[in-house]
Amino acid sequence: MRIRTVRHLVILALAFTGAFSALAQTTSSGTLNVVLTNGSGLQMLLYTDSSGVTLGNSGTAAATLAFGSLSAHGTPPTNVTITNQTSTFTATTYFDVYVQESGLDDPNNGYTLSASVTGTITGVTIQIDGTSLTTTAQNLSGTGTYATDVRHTLGAVISTAASGSGGPTTGTQLTSTINLVATSN
Amino acid sequence: MQMQWKSISRRLLIASVGLLLPLAAHQASAATINGTLSVTATVQSYFTVAFSGTDVTPNATGNSGGTTATAAVAFGNINAAGTGLASGVTLVSANTTLGSCSTSCFEVATPLTITVTAYNATSTSYTITAALTAADATNGWAIGSTPATALTTTPGTVSNGGTFTDGTPESVNVYLAVPVTAQAGAAPSATIDLVFTAE
Numbered sequence: 001m002r003i004r005t006v007r008h009l010v011i012l013a014l015a016f017t018g019a020f021s022a023l024a025q026t027t028s029s030g031t032l033n034v035v036l037t038n039g040s041g042l043q044m045l046l047y048t049d050s051s052g053v054t055l056g057n058s059g060t061a062a063a064t065l066a067f068g069s070l071s072a073h074g075t076p077p078t079n080v081t082i083t084n085q086t087s088t089f090t091a092t093t094y095f096d097v098y099v100q101e102s103g104l105d106d107p108n109n110g111y112t113l114s115a116s117v118t119g120t121i122t123g124v125t126i127q128i129d130g131t132s133l134t135t136t137a138q139n140l141s142g143t144g145t146y147a148t149d150v151r152h153t154l155g156a157v158i159s160t161a162a163s164g165s166g167g168p169t170t171g172t173q174l175t176s177t178i179n180l181v182a183t184s185n
Numbered sequence: 186m187q188m189q190w191k192s193i194s195r196r197l198l199i200a201s202v203g204l205l206l207p208l209a210a211h212q213a214s215a216a217t218i219n220g221t222l223s224v225t226a227t228v229q230s231y232f233t234v235a236f237s238g239t240d241v242t243p244n245a246t247g248n249s250g251g252t253t254a255t256a257a258v259a260f261g262n263i264n265a266a267g268t269g270l271a272s273g274v275t276l277v278s279a280n281t282t283l284g285s286c287s288t289s290c291f292e293v294a295t296p297l298t299i300t301v302t303a304y305n306a307t308s309t310s311y312t313i314t315a316a317l318t319a320a321d322a323t324n325g326w327a328i329g330s331t332p333a334t335a336l337t338t339t340p341g342t343v344s345n346g347g348t349f350t351d352g353t354p355e356s357v358n359v360y361l362a363v364p365v366t367a368q369a370g371a372a373p374s375a376t377i378d379l380v381f382t383a384e
Contacts, residue, residue: 042218061219067226072304074231074250089304095222104216126224156226160304168228170305180220 042111043100044182049151052094053079065154067091072160090127091156096149099182109185111144118177123168126176127155137181144182230306234381237354239273240295258295258359265291265365277332283325283362284335290325290362292332300354301381308383314340316378324373325362332360336377343379 046063048055056064068077072089076082081092101107115128116137126133129140129152144150161167168174232249236256247254260274267276270293277292301311315328317336326336329343343357363373 042216044218044220046220046222055222062221062223064223064225067224069227069229071229071231071250073233073248074252091226097220099218101216124226124228154222154224156224158226158228158305162303162305162307164307167305170228170230170307173225173227175223175225178222178224180222182218182220184216 041102042182042184043102044180045098045100046180047096047098047149049094049096049149051079052096052154053077055095063095065093065095067093067156070156070158072158085157087161088157088159091158093154094151095154096151097144097180097182098149099144099146101146101184104184107146107184110142110146111182111184112142113140113144113150114138114181114183115140116179118179121168121174121176123159123161123163123166124174124176125157126178127153127157128178129153130155132157133178137179142185228305230308230383231304232306232311232381232383233302233304234379235300235302237298237300238296240271241297256297258297260293260295260361263291263293263361263363267291267293271295277360280365281362283327283332283360284337285320285322286325286362286364289365291365292325292360292362294332294358294360297328297357297359298354299357299379300352302352303383306383310384312382312384313343314380314382315343316340318376318378321373321375323364323367324375325360326375326377327360327362328377328379329357332358332362335362336375340378340380 044061045059046055046061048058053065053067056066067080070076070080070082070091072082072084076091079093083090083092097113099111114137115133116135117126117133118135120135131138131140140152159167163169230249233246234248234254235246236243236254238258240259240261242257242259244255244257245252259271261271262269263274265279267279270276274293274295277294279291281290281292282288283290283292315336317326317338320338327334328336334341361373363371
């Protein structure tokens with residue numbers, strides 16, 4: 001009776017795993033069953049938005065976006081909008097995020113997009129969809145749809161203070177890298 | 186012996202669950218993917234200038250992007266006695282000279298406020314030069330805190346030194362000297378070009 005109980009437990013345990021199941025099959029019938037399981041995964045591509053600045057390396061996961069020369073007033077670069085606040089001005093444009101899934105159990109759940117920046121620039125705050133980015137990832141959206149260009153607003157909030165007084169260095173190209181992470185819901 | 190079998194059974198169960206839990210966790214783990222967007226920008230300094238005053242009608246604010254600030258200064262009716270002058274206009278002298286008005290002139294003035302605002306600029310002061318766009322052979326013109334230097338078609342530094350503090354309104358005067366022999370109804374006019382340069 002005890003031996004039978006243990007045997008049942010062992011069989012039950014083995015039945016839960018394909019590997020053990022395969023072993024059982026090879027010993028019982030002499031055939032080898034190979035089970036292939038599709039690995040689930042995501043792919044992210046960044047694209048130029050129809051109303052945004054033209055991206056470098058558009059259609060890849062590592063794109064570049066050059067605002068060009070920005071100043072508090074005057075004519076902004078093409079597809080860049082400047083808005084003025086009391087002690088800052090904000091340059092905004094658009095870019096698209098395209099996330100493709102494969103093998104997910106329920107792709108209709110969409111994905112969550114988070115972002116952070118690598119390093120900071122004095123006097124400049126990078127925003128996506130109004131969220132100020134920091135070196136810590138923050139959720140931007142929890143309802144991303146797969147296989148669709150999702151437009152996002154990129155903003156650079158720039159202090160109008162002079163360099164050395166809280167404002168950015170002028171006349172020099174400033175660079176900030178945004179890390180985007182899409183996670184399946 | 187019965188206890189030993191129970192213990193073995195329990196261990197097998199635990200072992201089975203232990204094997205299954207990581208597999209279950211693996212099935213439920215979320216998929217992630219990364220992307221990077223490198224953003225570049227070059228911030229440029231920017232300046233704006235605006236005019237205001239009692240007798241000033243500002244039409245546009247100028248800026249370093251190429252827009253010229255325009256304003257009109259209207260003295261109205263003036264005379265050597267200084268009577269009936271428009272608000273803001275004062276008689277500086279009933280008998281003086283200034284520039285082309287070299288003999289027996291009366292001089293009037295009206296205040297002009299200039300506000301230069303800087304954005305992303307390390308400069309805190311600005312030099313202003315002024316010039317007439319066309320020579321006036323009869324009347325004398327000047328701008329500044331004192332009418333020491335008459336304007337010509339050659340740009341000259343504004344008489345108060347031409348240094349203005351960032352964002353702080355600066356008050357100067359526009360001076361006009363007219364010959365006392367000028368006929369009634371004469372209407373002197375001139376256009377003054379002001380150029381602001383960050384120091």
